[in-house]
Amino acid sequence: MSKEGKADSSVSWQSIRDTMMARIRAQDYAPGELIPNEVDLAAEFGCARATVNRALRDLATSGFLDRRRKAGTRVREAPRRKATLAIPLTRADVIASGARYEYRLLERKLDTPPPLVREHLKLSGSERLLRVQSLHLADDVPHMFEDRWIVLDTVPDIEDVDLTETSANEWLVRQAPYTHGTMEFFAETAGARGQHLVCAPDDPVMTMIRVTWLEAAPITLVQQSYSPSHRMRLDL
Template sequence: MTKGDGPVSSVSWQSIRDTMMTRIRAHDYAPGELIPNEVDLATEFGCARATVNRALRDLATSGFLDRRRKAGTRVREAPRRKATLTIPLTRAEVEASGARYEYRLLERGVEAPPPAVRGKLKLAGDERLLHVKSLHLADDVPHMFEDRWIVLDTVPEIEAVDLAKTSPNVWLVRHAPYTHGTMEFLAETAGARAKHLICAADDPVLTMLRVTWLDASPITFARQTFSPSHRMRLEL
């Protein structure tokens, strides 16, 4: 134990976090207010400063504190929670709803991507991309139409996969782990996708745009459009 770290204590960082959270909820520390510094809190709790630091970092990660170097730690005016999303298996989603799942490959081919796709994947222009269109159904009713581009320079193995039997969604989740990515959600009209979703072209639909990367290498850009009756539920 170095000088200034505080006395040895059995107090855990989790118990300090819980106490601080109780004070925040009770407005003992009001929104926007500076909380005591780590040295003072370590003295109060009778523990090492590092234990206090761990507790405050957890509260900051959870969105309740705003920590700034040399400016101290404040209670956030509005707590900012982070949502963690996993890439779902469409089959699992459909079957979890109690419906029977079916997948249909509509088109596949190696093509030059349009400018919008090149921009999403930050491509130089000479990469080979596999373009796949597919339909996912629930109890024989269209559930989701997928328009997907896959960068073969990053995952060349998928070119040999029979995508009439295995969907790109399943294969990529199982064989192409990603390091990071983005998701965007759009409300738009079905347009030309209406023929696959069996709805009117001007019907409103939910579309999800997803891009995944393996470090600096783009893996795939998927545009998934759901049927007009689709509902999305997230846990907060």
């Protein structure tokens, strides 16, 4: 508050939103954690409670906060966007189907991205990228082959993560909030991925390319190719 004990009307809800978002990104407020209440935040920012409320509502609408009456406001463990599709946890999807989940890291290395990846991520050429290839299985049968490029300039913490134990999919969903992205679905022949999906190179497989961003900073591009028998269901 100001010296007179009154709220400062010059403090905007947008500035509070941006500060709170920065804290979520830095995990000052960890996934699942209860954040301070509106009264305490209003005192901290020196503004009216209504200004804090507007900022938190915007973050909740954007999918970063979960607000419940009498239960407080928490940081979402898996942030959801306003879009109709949320990024799935492959492990959770396999388990939900009744199958036993297994994950294998096939390759992890710093690498130079090909032109298609550079174009999708709008890279300048100076960024450091981590390439991660992995296989997800359901009841010992290949479920999905994943080829992922991660921009370390945007999410540097993943470089220290043991990806033999935690998949990049799961770590990014839980630890790297995103603001927007794109998803493309198409059918193509398996090609070299057939050796991982246990199918012939000319067998058709469903492939999805997803790109996510944190404002203007690219986070990751992932190409996920599913076994020929895979079926996908979307709830509308």
